[in-house]
Structures are given as C-alpha cells and as structure tokens.
Amino acid sequence: MGAFAFATVGALLFAGCASSAPQEDAESGPVTLTITANAITGGKNAAEADWxxxxxxxxxxxxxxxxxxxxTVEFEPQGVDDENYKTKVALDLQSGEGADVIGMDGIWVGExxxxxxxxxLSEVAGDAVDDWDGWDQIPEAVQAALSFxxxxxxxxxxxxxxxxYYNKDLFEQAGLPADWQPESWDDVLDAARDLKKLDGVTPIQLNAGTAMGEATTMQGLLPLLVGTGEQVYEDDKWVGDTDGLKDVLDLYKTIYVDEGLGDAVLQQEAAGRDTSFQLFAANQIGILLEGDYFWRSVINPAEGVGTAPMANRDEVVGYTKIPAMKPGSGINDQDFxxxxxGTGRVLNPNSDHPELAWELLAFMNSQEAYQERNATTISITPRNDVNDAILAEDxxxxxxxxxxxxxxxxxxPLAAYPQVSTALQQASLDVVSGxxxxxxLSAYVDSVKDIVGDDAVAGG
Known part of the structure; x- marks a missing residue:
C-alpha cells in the first residue's frame, strides 16, 4: 500500500508539470542527451554498461x-539494488528531472x-515512433513487456x-525417453516418480517459498497458474480462492509433502536456488523449471560464463515446453x-529534446546495435531479424x-503486483512446510484482500 500511495501522490504532483505534446528539438546548437540504466562497468550488468x-x-x-x-550523449551508470534504482528513477521523474532514455523493468511500467x-512513446516523441520500422521485427507478445x-x-x-530442463543421463537410467515432452502435469509427476528410484537424485525442483523471492513466482507459481487457464490478474481482479490456484497449491503438496518428489528443505534456504543450480549441474536433480537464463548464464560451459558450468551441457541437458495442467487447459486454450x-527502455516525458531522444532509443534497438551487443554473449533479443542470425548456433x-x-x-505491470507476488510465495511456503x-489458500486470500481490497480479489 505504501508503494501505491507513493505512486498516487506522485501522479498528483506530476500532473501539474507534465507536457502534453512533444517539444521541438533545437534546429541548431549543441544538444546533450543522457542515458541511465542499472548497469555499471566492472559491476552490475557490466556488459550493458560497456556496450x-x-x-x-x-x-x-x-x-x-x-x-x-x-x-553529445552522456551515460549515467547505476549499480545498485533494483528497488533502490526504481526509487531513484521515480523521484527523478516526479520532480521533472532524470535522463532522456531510462532503463526500466517491464513490471514497473504500469505503476x-x-x-x-x-x-x-508516441505521445512523447510524435509520429516517428509509430513509423519506426523496428516494430515489424518485434513480435507483439514481446512488445507487451513494455506496454500498458x-x-x-x-x-x-x-x-x-x-x-x-531435464537430465538425459538420469532419464536414461530411469527408463525415460531422451526426447521427453510431457503433455500434462500428470506426465511430469510420472517422470518424477520414475526418477525417485535413482539413489541420490531429487526428481524435481519447483521453486517455492519466500527465500527464493520472485524466482518462486516466475519459475513456479505463475507458469503453473496459467496452465490452469487463470492469470494472476485478469478482468480487474487479482487471483484469490480460485480452482486454478488451489490446483497449483495441490501440486506443490503432491511434490513436496505427499510423495517427496522434491526437497522441501531446499525451498527454505537462503541460497536454495543457487544450491539447486549446483545440484542440477552435479546430476543430482532430474527436472528443473527455469528460464533460458539457466542455459546461457548458469550451466554454460564457456570459460568464465557459467556459475555452475556443465562441460557436457549440450549432450546431457534436455529442455521442453511446460505443459498445461491437461491438454487445452492453459490460457487461450493452450496445451503448453x-x-x-524482461527489461527495456522508456523516454522521459520531461526531455527537452524528445525527438532526438527517440532517435537515440531507436538506434539502441537497431539491428546493428543488437548484433554488437551480442558479439560476446548470446541472448535472445526482441528482434526477429537479429535472432535469426545470432541464435542459429544455439x-x-x-x-x-x-x-x-x-x-x-x-x-x-501494476503497483500491487510485488506484494501479491510475496503473498503467493508465502502460500507456497506454507504448503511445502506442511x-x-x-x-x-485462506491465509493468502486474507493477505491479498489487505493489499488490494475485498472487491479486487477473484474467487470465493
């Protein structure tokens, strides 16, 4: 509620000084533009800062x-905790200050x-935004990360x-196929039960609890929830005592309490997620739900890249789509x-040179810019033309x-989301703890009602 109140007060303060139309850039004379991001050479997100x-x-x-x-372009680097960076950007914008181009986490955009x-963007910088040919290369699903x-x-x-992710060697030992593609939660559970027969192997790691923070929500609760056909926020309401969330918590109970297919203690350790990475790399976890970050930055065997490198990653590690609870039960009737x-960059509506600032932002998202950005470390870019070229070998x-x-x-991307996310993490911890x-579910609903109000919570 504190974050929401801060944002609301900020909106009132800002309303008096916001410009309603793009300002004209000076036709002559020197212009200075600034970029800020939570990145700094030799520290956090150093590769971005260097680029x-x-x-x-x-x-x-x-x-x-x-x-x-x-x-002239100046870079204002930051290398701090994400919440501290968020607060600084909010205060800058509230006071009519700040860089022209600002790095921002996608989940902050709505707030x-x-x-x-x-x-x-088009309100800040005019028609040039919608005319940019780069939009044709960025799928709408990806554009949504910085939309509201x-x-x-x-x-x-x-x-x-x-x-x-799954370990092909362990699958072979358990009599499971190397080209595994589960089509339901039951298929995942059946594979985990077969893996349980192997000594010294934890069949499945599904992030839970508050110690893992947002990793629990993104690599656990939310992928499962959308597999039931529900989303954490839809139709102006937050998920509450719904069939879908109950199904998710039931799955946690099955894995960690009823059948011991996962390590419940690991979920409560401060470094539990990092430990799970090490255990997977050591062939001691069979199935792991994670993002592509795990592939390119954790188990990457390239020298100096992976935090838990696997020399035989490309041969041993399999990956497959997350199935819905059952075929067709996912959001939009999806099977998987x-x-x-994701993060991105926004334009400061207080910029003295919004059109030039847009030129800079468009340049930073050009094909040439992304090719240079990925010259040393490959990752998925928002642009199809760049991905077609640089991902061919991965x-x-x-x-x-x-x-x-x-x-x-x-x-x-709403102000209440971080608090709702924490409540979801606590619900998973409660179940894993017995x-x-x-x-x-009841305790979770009470928490969410305290956060957003009774009328904004779906379900019984």
Missing part, C-alpha cells in the same frame, strides 16, 4: 554528426504510467521464456505455457525464440 559507453555513444554521436547535428511518470493498456511505453531490450519477463535459445515466446504470458492447502 553503451564503448559502442552506442560514439556510434550515435558520429551518426548525428553525419546528419549535421551536434549531439509508473498510472502515476503519470511516463507516457506512451495497449499503448507502447517503451522498447523491450530482451526476451526470455521458461521451460522444463510459459512466463516471460538450438536452445532458438527453441525459446520460436516455440516458447509465441505462447508466453507476462506479469501485470500447512493444508485450504489453510494456506
């Missing part, structure tokens, strides 16, 4: 010079938009998707589901780009 400093800025300045414009801190109320507020700078997150990332992103869903599903 901005070493490539984006000099290349854009040269391009502007060739166009007869005297433009900042409702507060009046940011505006749709069907308006584009920013340009996504990446895309990701969740899948089920996923969740995606079948897993190609799989996510082509098979998973078209069926993915996103978290609601509380009945009914009691855990």
């Amino acid at each position: 901005i400093t070493d490539w984006v800025i000099p290349q854009f300045e040269d391009a502007m010079k060739d166009d007869g414009k005297d433009v 900042f938009a409702e507060a009046g801190y940011i505006k749709p 109320d069907d308006e584009r507020y920013g340009v996504p700078q990446g895309a990701d998707g969740r899948v089920l 589901v996923s969740m995606s997150g 079948p897993m990332l190609t799989y996510v780009s082509e098979e998973v992103l078209p069926i993915t869903a996103y978290r609601p 509380m009945s599903v009914d009691d855990a």
